[in-house]
Amino acid sequence: MKTTIKEEHYSNYINNEWVQSASGKLITSINPATKEAMGYVQSSTEEELNKAVEAADKAKKVWRKLGQAARGQLLFKTASLLEENLNEIAESMTKEMGKTLPEAKGETARGIAILRYYAAEGMRKEGDVIPSSDSEALMFTKRTPLGVVGVITPWNFPVAIPIWKIAPALVYGNTIVFKPASEAAVTAAKIVECFAKAGFPEGVFNFVTGSGSVIGQKLIDHPKLNAITFTGSEQVGQNVAKSAAARGIKFQLEMGGKNPAIVTKNANVEQAVEAVISGAFKSSGQKCTATSRVVVEEAVYEEFKQKLVEATKKITVGNSLEEDVWMGPSASESQFNTFNEYVEIGKQEGAKLIHGGEVLTGGNYDNGFFVTPAIFDEATAEMTISQEEIFGPVIALIKVKDLAEAIEAANNTKYGLSASIFTSDINSILEFIDEIEVGLVRINAESAGVELQAPFGGMKGSSSGSREQGEAAKEFYTAIKTVFIKGS
Numbered sequence: 001m002k003t004t005i006k007e008e009h010y011s012n013y014i015n016n017e018w019v020q021s022a023s024g025k026l027i028t029s030i031n032p033a034t035k036e037a038m039g040y041v042q043s044s045t046e047e048e049l050n051k052a053v054e055a056a057d058k059a060k061k062v063w064r065k066l067g068q069a070a071r072g073q074l075l076f077k078t079a080s081l082l083e084e085n086l087n088e089i090a091e092s093m094t095k096e097m098g099k100t101l102p103e104a105k106g107e108t109a110r111g112i113a114i115l116r117y118y119a120a121e122g123m124r125k126e127g128d129v130i131p132s133s134d135s136e137a138l139m140f141t142k143r144t145p146l147g148v149v150g151v152i153t154p155w156n157f158p159v160a161i162p163i164w165k166i167a168p169a170l171v172y173g174n175t176i177v178f179k180p181a182s183e184a185a186v187t188a189a190k191i192v193e194c195f196a197k198a199g200f201p202e203g204v205f206n207f208v209t210g211s212g213s214v215i216g217q218k219l220i221d222h223p224k225l226n227a228i229t230f231t232g233s234e235q236v237g238q239n240v241a242k243s244a245a246a247r248g249i250k251f252q253l254e255m256g257g258k259n260p261a262i263v264t265k266n267a268n269v270e271q272a273v274e275a276v277i278s279g280a281f282k283s284s285g286q287k288c289t290a291t292s293r294v295v296v297e298e299a300v301y302e303e304f305k306q307k308l309v310e311a312t313k314k315i316t317v318g319n320s321l322e323e324d325v326w327m328g329p330s331a332s333e334s335q336f337n338t339f340n341e342y343v344e345i346g347k348q349e350g351a352k353l354i355h356g357g358e359v360l361t362g363g364n365y366d367n368g369f370f371v372t373p374a375i376f377d378e379a380t381a382e383m384t385i386s387q388e389e390i391f392g393p394v395i396a397l398i399k400v401k402d403l404a405e406a407i408e409a410a411n412n413t414k415y416g417l418s419a420s421i422f423t424s425d426i427n428s429i430l431e432f433i434d435e436i437e438v439g440l441v442r443i444n445a446e447s448a449g450v451e452l453q454a455p456f457g458g459m460k461g462s463s464s465g466s467r468e469q470g471e472a473a474k475e476f477y478t479a480i481k482t483v484f485i486k487g488s
């Protein structure tokens with residue numbers, strides 16, 4: 001079934017066939033630790049995208065009629081195939097976007113667990129019986145698929161994000177067209193191989209690679225697309241929303257974050273330091289849930305700052321395939337440049353760079369996009385580094401008087417994805433839960449960290465309001481029919 005030209009060259013997967021693009025052009029995926037090509041995918045044409053949507057549209061009825069239980073079984077099969085290939089997929093992820101191997105393995109294992117969670121949905125209810133005011137009637141709801149769903153994903157979670165969109169879309173009876181970010185499309189293709197081998201009916205699962213502005217945009221604009229799910233930047237997300245709203249199709253967006261961690265005077269400072277480092281610097285800060293602002297009460301500010309810098313000094317940066325490396329490179333040249341730009345902006349705006357923020361050079365560092373995690377002291381809530389999503393390993397430390405001021409600073413952003421508080425005071429915890437304007441509220445825990453069975457999503461500019469994962473996914477991927485039956 002796989003028609004790779006040679007190792008790590010991948011084709012599109014349309015109507016159960018691996019096909020090369022008529023464009024004859026390939027997109028090269030670069031290993032950010034070496035700047036070498038690690039694989040190639042197709043630079044597809046609009047015509048190929050159209051074929052994929054047509055195939056998905058044609059497959060809609062057969063797939064819906066197969067029934068939820070049988071659809072679930074195919075997801076179980078896909079999960080086993082992914083499990084057999086876990087190491088290869090994780091290694092590809094590490095080589096393609098720089099996440100460390102343990103993180104990549106963890107993410108792939110998460111993808112398998114997500115598949116099994118939604119596979120089991122195959123055996124769960126599709127609706128509810130509701131009492132009718134007519135005692136002779138039966139009234140019930142039945143969930144029905146939306147039809148063809150477009151799936152547009154970013155590069156930072158190349159396995160988990162596509163799977164948490166695709167698995168529920170499929171089990172609830174939708175067919176899909178998947179367009180991954182080019183920076184992680186080789187890893188995406190390896191997941192597609194697992195779906196392809198599981199034996200879905202023709203046209204149910206389609207995969208087209210190419211540029212966002214052509215393939216992504218044409219996908220959203222295709223008249224036969226019934227819904228679109230997107231994770232990525234706020235700028236593109238807003239455009240997706242406009243295009244989808246103009247066509248009247250259902251859309252779901254997960255976009256940026258500027259996630260704060262509050263450290264109060266009665267926090268366990270060691271616990272806060274450990275969680276902030278993990279939240280801010282794992283995956284080189286390239287998570288929408290990453291901690292990027294740390295708002296600290298003045299009573300513990302100096303102690304927290306000193307312990308944070310001490311612990312950050314111990315972080316080892318290097319090629320993520322190496323065992324003793326804790327933080328890998330920036331995922332791409334563009335991410336690397338963005339990091340450097342924001343470090344300069346922070347300095348120019350008057351924040352004090354007290355650790356890191358440098359480009360690493362010499363030896364193997366010269367071959368990749370390596371930087372040291374940056375900590376800015378004396379940042380204010382209004383500075384650019386406290387307002388804009390950097391998507392890199394940068395912390396802005398903001399000193400405040402008390403909890404009220406901390407929550408005000410934490411909410412002073414257009415985003416609202418995740419927020420942490422470190423405190424042992426129950427009143428502070430309760431106030432934080434009530435007042436913080438985010439979708440993920442984390443108490444004595446890092447801002448990143450998502451559980452597949454719980455709703456995931458943000459408030460304000462971070463999302464379109466709907467939630468992904470867990471039972472919440474059903475709300476997006478289905479429509480409800482209310483059925484009223486009476487005997488004749």
Ligand SMILES: NC(=O)C1=CN([C@@H]2O[C@H](COP(=O)(O)OP(=O)(O)OC[C@H]3O[C@@H](n4cnc5c(N)ncnc54)[C@H](O)[C@@H]3O)[C@@H](O)[C@H]2O)C=CC1
Nearest residue numbers: 153154180181212213216217232233236255256288389391
């Ligand atoms: N919230 C999150 O999880 C993520 C946020 N980002 C943010 O976005 C910044 C840029 O990263 P990118 O990967 O360039 O994000 P992006 O938003 O450009 O790309 C995300 C996906 O959208 C596609 N896309 C791009 N333009 C499109 C268009 N006009 N129509 C339809 N689809 C389109 C891309 O090909 C990719 O598959 C990052 O530095 C970060 O700040 C990036 C990735 C994930």
Ligand SMILES: O=C(O)CCC(=O)C(=O)O
Nearest residue numbers: 156287288289448449450
């Ligand atoms: O933290 C996570 O596991 C998910 C984060 C995420 O969705 C993202 O960065 O796009």
